[in-house]
Amino acid sequence: MRDMTLDMTIPDGATAPALLACQGLSFDAGGKRLINDLTLEIRPGRRTLVMGPNGAGKSVLLRLLHGLIAPTVGAVLWQGDPLDRAARDAQAMVFQRPVMLRRSVLANLKFALTVRGVTGAARAAKAAEALELARLTDLARRPARVLSGGEQQRLALARALVGEPRLLFLDEPTSSLDPASTHAIEDLINAAHARGVSIVMVTHDLGQARRMGDDVIFLQNGTLAEDGTLQDVLAAPQAPSTKAWLEGRLYTAP
Numbered sequence: 001m002r003d004m005t006l007d008m009t010i011p012d013g014a015t016a017p018a019l020l021a022c023q024g025l026s027f028d029a030g031g032k033r034l035i036n037d038l039t040l041e042i043r044p045g046r047r048t049l050v051m052g053p054n055g056a057g058k059s060v061l062l063r064l065l066h067g068l069i070a071p072t073v074g075a076v077l078w079q080g081d082p083l084d085r086a087a088r089d090a091q092a093m094v095f096q097r098p099v100m101l102r103r104s105v106l107a108n109l110k111f112a113l114t115v116r117g118v119t120g121a122a123r124a125a126k127a128a129e130a131l132e133l134a135r136l137t138d139l140a141r142r143p144a145r146v147l148s149g150g151e152q153q154r155l156a157l158a159r160a161l162v163g164e165p166r167l168l169f170l171d172e173p174t175s176s177l178d179p180a181s182t183h184a185i186e187d188l189i190n191a192a193h194a195r196g197v198s199i200v201m202v203t204h205d206l207g208q209a210r211r212m213g214d215d216v217i218f219l220q221n222g223t224l225a226e227d228g229t230l231q232d233v234l235a236a237p238q239a240p241s242t243k244a245w246l247e248g249r250l251y252t253a254p
């Protein structure tokens, strides 16, 4: 895992240049425009939440930002340059339902390290450290697929973090977990954030948003309804759709 001393060099995300940015980003599929003319920035050292109603395009946006799908119009920039292999290697993504190798917990972690070129004693040490961090040491030899949902998600996070990403995408990582497992995942995410990992997370959970969010991006029908600091947006939402969503109402365009 990352050296704690690195924390001292992390710039204040509120003023630092964007880690990720896009301008006029659009994505079409199935004859529909799913993401429409999005311009936004992800700032380093921040926990950015992506929120909005079902079908707003949150998952599609995450896949675009992570380079899993290519935009129809526009480009995603990583520190000002087009997304390339090196930029993608500096990122990781955890999905709502993690996909595990049909091998042990430890083997899943070792595989992730091997893919990143970490082998031998360094791999063993990093895998052990990740097991400890995710509180999975006692389950190291268990087949990953028999773990509970919460344990699997802790493993998915540990597996994402062994690559020491600078940016971690999370797509509703706790939506199928109970409160205790949710807190364990939130603790892991916050520990990574404290070590300097920037976070972009989709969530529907306002309580989680209040616990975890620095910035927020609100989507509505593939369009940016509103973005800003979470505090500002929660205190005084500007877009009617954001206001309706926060009040638990169905938004109908005027």
Ligand SMILES: Nc1ncnc2c1ncn2[C@@H]1O[C@H](COP(=O)(O)OP(=O)(O)OP(=O)(O)O)[C@@H](O)[C@H]1O
Pocket (backbone or CB within 6 Å): 029, 030, 034, 052, 053, 054, 055, 056, 057, 058, 059, 060, 061
């Ligand atoms: N490859 C695709 N082809 C056609 N339509 C797609 C494709 N991928 C996503 N969609 C559609 O795009 C819309 C946005 O999907 P997306 O999964 O991003 O929504 P979301 O905001 O993450 O929703 P939820 O909160 O329900 O997870 C949906 O209507 C979905 O059916």
